[in-house]
Amino acid sequence: xxxxxxxxxxxxxxxxxxxxxxxxxxxxxxxxxxxxxxxxxxxxxxxxxxxxxxxxxxxxxxxxxxxxxxxxxxxxxxxxxxxxxxxxxxxxxxxxxxxxxxxxxxxxxxxxxxxxxxxxxxxxxxxxxxxxxxxxxxxxxxxxxxxxxxxxxxxxxxxxxxxxxxxxxxxxxxxxxxxxxxxxxxxxxxxxxxxxxxxxxxxxxxxxxxxxxxxxxxxxxxxxxxxxxxxxxxxxxxxxxxxxxxxxxxxxxxxxxxxxxxxxxxxxxxxxxxxxxxxxxxxxxxxxxxxxxxxxxxxxxxxxxxxxxxxxxxxxxxxxxx
Numbered sequence: 418x419x420x421x422x423x424x425x426x427x428x429x430x431x432x433x434x435x436x437x438x439x440x441x442x443x444x445x446x447x448x449x450x451x452x453x454x455x456x457x458x459x460x461x462x463x464x465x466x467x468x469x470x471x472x473x474x475x476x477x478x479x480x481x482x483x484x485x486x487x488x489x490x491x492x493x494x495x496x497x498x499x500x501x502x503x504x505x506x507x508x509x510x511x512x513x514x515x516x517x518x519x520x521x522x523x524x525x526x527x528x529x530x531x532x533x534x535x536x537x538x539x540x541x542x543x544x545x546x547x548x549x550x551x552x553x554x555x556x557x558x559x560x561x562x563x564x565x566x567x568x569x570x571x572x573x574x575x576x577x578x579x580x581x582x583x584x585x586x587x588x589x590x591x592x593x594x595x596x597x598x599x600x601x602x603x604x605x606x607x608x609x610x611x612x613x614x615x616x617x618x619x620x621x622x623x624x625x626x627x628x629x630x631x632x633x634x635x636x637x638x639x640x641x642x643x644x645x646x647x648x649x650x651x652x653x654x655x656x657x658x659x660x661x662x663x664x665x666x667x668x669x670x671x672x673x674x675x676x677x678x679x680x681x682x683x684x685x686x687x688x689x690x691x692x693x694x695x696x697x698x699x700x701x702x703x704x705x706x707x708x709x710x711x712x713x714x715x716x717x718x719x720x721x722x723x724x725x726x727x728x729x730x731x732x733x734x735x736x737x738x739x
Contacts, residue, residue: 421674421677422677422680422703423679423704423705423707424680424706424709425682425705425707425708426628426631426680426710426711427683427711428628428681428682428684429624429712429715430624430714431621431683431693432690433686433687433689434686436518436519436520436615436617437462437686437687438719438720439495439516439518439722440461440494440495440518441467443722443723444457444461444476444516445474447726448475450726451490452475453474453475454489455490455491456484456490457471457476457477457478457494458491458492458494458498459478459480460478460494460642462494462687464639464640464643464688466640467687467689482502482505485511488511488512490513491512491514492516493515494516495516495518496521496546496548497522497551497552498554499550499551500555514723514725516723520585520615520616521551521552521585525551525555527582528556528560528582531580531607532555535576536559536578536579536607537559537580538559538560538582539561539569539572540553540560540561540562540581540584541563541595541596542562542564543564543587544562544564548584548585549562552582563595563599566594569602572602572603574603577605578607579605579607580606580609581599582609583596583609583614584614586618586644586686587614587644588651588652589619589622590622591648596608616716617716617718618645618648620713620714621649621683622648623713624683624714625681628653629658629681630656630658631679632680633658633659633678634659634661634677634679634680635649635650635658635661635682635683636669636680636681636683637649637650637653637661637662637663637684638663638688638692638693638696639662639664639688640687640688643686643687645685645687646685646688649662649685650662659677661673664692665692666692666695666696669696669700680705682696
């Protein structure tokens with residue numbers, strides 16, 4: 418096989434977002450402060466490497482709170498949880514640290530507030546995703562999930578006060594199409610004051626829109642369960658560029674790169690930079706001689722940690738590790 422990889426173009430931004438950084442740090446600090454085991458409901462973020470790394474340090478990932486022993490320390494994942502899970506955790510007396518991404522919490526707060534004003538909701542999202550289950554679980558009724566444009570016609574709200582919320586990790590373009598259909602069917606629907614899709618999801622998709630037309634193939638570093646990583650791969654393909662998603666460098670298939678000299682590389686918001694660097698090294702072994710960063714948005718968002726886990730900022734912690 419001809420080794421034809423010549424240049425790797427890195428999307429900017431790519432990889433970890435502030436919500437993922439915060440969630441991982443919450444688990445790490447809880448382990449430091451209280452010792453292993455620390456129980457985590459659901460994967461803290463959707464990345465195999467991150468979950469395995471935390472598991473090796475003493476985190477135990479569970480789906481049912483009945484698997485958590487009395488008196489244990491419990492962390493809610495970045496995706497958020499339903500009110501039923503919160504109530505059960507309180508009843509069982511666990512020490513709880515909430516790693517829900519603040520941008521997901523913002524959606525939960527909006528649902529609670531508007532529900533008190535008599536609104537029902539259309540939620541745009543993927544059935545079965547833990548973030549969707551958490552947001553829908555803020556209410557016992559009056560919230561309707563739509564996954565595509567066709568689903569909108571099936572919604573039959575009981576009243577005329579209707580609001581729309583979205584999963585934070587959707588395709589920006591897909592969500593806009595579905596929202597347009599919601600507005601067509603329900604002209605009086607209340608939209609979020611600010612788009613629910615998070616800044617990191619938007620920025621990474623915008624970067625791929627610039628990257629994909631400029632390269633021969635796009636590689637997305639991300640785990641199969643990661644919604645935002647899947648959307649990056651789909652977006653590149655929609656733009657006409659072959660794209661593959663890999664969990665690690667070992668997943669790269671040299672045959673993908675036949676006749677493709679310029680490789681675009683990005684990573685989902687839950688994929689650590691270590692994995693990106695390993696992919697770069699593998700691409701060097703396949704012939705890449707130039708590694709170039711695209712121009713792009715520089716992100717500086719930081720979210721505070723919950724009380725009880727220290728008050729150093731993530732930037733200070735990162736500086737102390739380097």
